[in-house]
Amino acid sequence: MSDPAQLLRDWITTYDTPATSVAHLLCDRHHPDTVATTEIGPTLTATTLTFGQLAERSHTLAAGLRDLGITPGDRIATLIPKGIDLTITALAVWRLGAVLVPLLPSFAPSAITQRLTNSHTRLVITDDEYRTKLDPGPDMTSTPAWNIATTGTHPLREGDHTLTTLTGPTPRTVPDTTRAGTDPLAILYVSTVVGPPRGVTVPVRALAAMHAYHHFGLGVEDDDVYWNTADPGSAYGLYHGVISPLLAGHGSLALRAGFFDPELTLDVLGMYGVTNLAADPTTYRTLRAATKTLPPEVIVQRLSSAGEILGQDVIDWVTDIFGVPVRDHYGQTELGWCAGIPNGATDDTDTALVPGSIGPAFPGWDITILEAISDDPAPLGTYGRIAVNLAESPLAWFDGYIGNESASQLRFTPDHAYYLTGDTGFLDRRQQLFFSTRDDGAIVTRGYRIGPSEVEAVLNTHPAVDECGVYSIPDELAGQLVGARIVTAADYDGSPALAEELKEWVRTRFAEHAAPETVDFVPELPRTASGKMRRARLR
Template sequence: MGASAHTDRFVLDHLPPTDQQPEFLFDRPELAYPERLNAAVELLRRAIAAAGPEGRALIDHDHEFSWARADAISSRMARVLIDDMGLGPGNRVLLHGPNSAWTVLAWFAILKAGGVVVATMPRLRPAELASVLDKARISHALVYDTLAGAVTEARASSPALNRVMTSGELQRAAQGLPPGTGFEPVDTAADDPALIAFTSGTTGQPKGCVHFHRDILAMADTFARHTLDLGPDDIVAGTPPIAFTFGLGGLVVFPAAAGAATAFAPRPGFDALAETIERHTATTLFTAPTGYRALLKLAGDHDLSSLRTCVSAGETLPAATSDAWHDATGVRIIDGIGATEMIHIFISARGDDIRPGSTGKAVPGYQARIIDAEGCPLPPGETGRLAVRGPTGCRYLDDPRQSAYVQDGWNLTGDVYRLDEDGYFWFVARADDMIVSSGYNIGAPEVENALLRHPAVAEAAVIGAPDEERGQIVKAFVVLNSGYDPSDALRTGLQEHVKAVIAPYKYPRALDFVDTLPKTQTGKLQRFRLKAGA
């Protein structure tokens, strides 16, 4: 471990004990990082080297920035952070903004100034923000103008937060610096904390995941390097928030590492995403399975033919969605499993290596295996817990749940998988989503995928509901496509459809029609909310 540049050691002092951290692997040459490394500096260096100083970098609906301007502006912002806001190395900085060029520039600036980025979803309420402020002991905040109200309210109950600057104030302060004002980025260690990413709350109370400067580079040098094949001519678009590490990688880190550009939608929503793809001829797309299903409905009104690479993560990609997208666009979606704890995707496949329904193989740099309840490896064909290790891994900020996630040096993601003879990993269910009915183990995603193959079904979620006779029964919640109305006849038809597609004992004995499904702000299904009302 290199000598830390952090004078504020709060994060370093609240990392898990060494014996509770995973084993990290750096056995590939591209993962041999120097002791001194600032991720923002290195990413911008790579971007300018690949695309040239005037290469397109960040494209908003009314403005765009070259990589040289992004570098210069973020340096001026960093100067304001230190001189005007008193930021010290290791201080945590709340970054509360939408997916936009400003948010990316501010992200680079915080890292250049030696701060630790704590990015939050734009729609978080004051109480949720206050929880993050307190957990991470955040002292500084950069806030987009239109989102300032929630932070102001949260600040009232979070005394540690004493320095706040809005996007407009930061922009004016940076522009007001004298011409030629220089800035020397803080000389951080590769293993200095760079960000705290909070999990999206699919299972309840979010956890703060600490990632180092080297971890940010590692996600680019593993998944992006070996699976995406991005270059300076590519334009990326997508829906995952930058506060979500899926979005951070796809919309910030991966484009910078390759010198590609990112085009931001002018507003939330899949219609705006489709417009952005068409307007800027985006070549690469990041969104969740829900997004691909929504875009399929919009494809007739928008030209999506510029897309050549499409990535899905956040939740498992049903084979039905993968096939429907391929039929409509000719592009096979790259599925991947990642985790906030791991920073990004660690199992995936692209091109001819994709097998619809399978997540893929371990990304180069990572190892993955299936284990039983005692932690022993299982042979191909057996179903068990997924364990993974590589150059990134779980470090919860002061959280007793660390010992459950990391065991014997491996990260246990909470997923149940099966490995086939060819080394492909097949998702079965989240460990807490396995349904045990009359002694049978039933994976909720398999039933959901069967339902999605029916033309009436737009979305489906499946849980195990308590049952005196069977222990649990399969219960489905179904959102219908337009043109279909709830009825007893349709309910029976869907049940019979599932019996015809998969083993009959897996069919949903209970099925409710609903208008929407509960989801996190990143689009992940919140099954625990469905279970609470079951």
């Protein structure tokens, strides 16, 4: 068994240098005949991409992007489903030293506009299916600061580029641009209770944390058939559906389907012989609701879950029906995944799961609990604020949000430097983490993280809404659903028809997954004496 400390030193040394070739690390150093990605269509047909093909096609696309004037540091956004096109595009962006801004295809124009503007995107590469989301309209500017390219063979709008015209008929190569470990690799967005989503700049040196979790947390081995079901527009999907398997030279599956179907999921598990599955809790909860017994061809040996905390009842069901336990892992966009029972090389009886616990910190991380009202460490077994001790966490990389580099999540005292996760919990005497609540009030529904204020901002643009408040509703399958209390404007009356109209308003102007499940009409919102909305009372 390899020494974890030595592996960490090797990864940090490799990925945090003054001149790192990201494309070499993710692709060119691997055997050209090894399969990098297998894209599975809705009918379960498969298309494979080897590392050799990935190298050639990403080189050619990078040359086309360079012809458009893309230079190191430029922001390139993608509105592309998971699969081969996204993998090639991401690697081409990184060959040029540019920065990837992956967007969820489920986003509506207003959410897309906010992220493109905040990230100063120069080019958006979109699948043909989502091109209309970039058309001028109430939530999309008619004079964008970005160019548009589509994945099809013919331009869909005047002025559009296509990947076909960018690449041309002849393969080309470009010299890879090297980047320092502190240079940006990608930009992702996290939702908050108040205000717009915050941009997280992921540096090149974060590759070490991604590789470490791939090895220790997910436990992916060379002979595994690995499938991460998360969308690459999210941190878990980008870090560990695209990047970490490429780093390790491991092939991965990508199901190109715009919906979650438990029967389709079981078909993929069985038909392709998946041995290592990483998914969000909604996937496991939905499988439980729809599955009585597993098909005999399902042979999964390692299961991981991330995004929110699994209930013990789901863990028990998964263990019973799959015959192996699901490992519940803890992390954030700003960290990667840093705690849980490992599926990998450090998995042994000493880290057996204690009921109700997530598990200990993974190698390379040190988690502590701070007192509720001070930055002093809390006694073992005492609830407090979950924090990462930065001095003892060599894999930590977050240093602030775009436009707010002095983020309040980073706390420096004379003796310590901490990253405050915004979550609460406690550590037991074995240093196993017990999660309690998420302090920041974000709603996690079906694996997506939503800021209540983002939904409120969209609802407030409807003429029938005078003011509104958004809150979470517990749900057995989704984890949480979105609820909304509405105070109607003058001349409007609350009605079932208006409730449905407001749901559709959010669905088309923000995102499908953010649409309220329940809309109630109230005469007023609960407020404090100073007039501040009491969000906890909305329920």
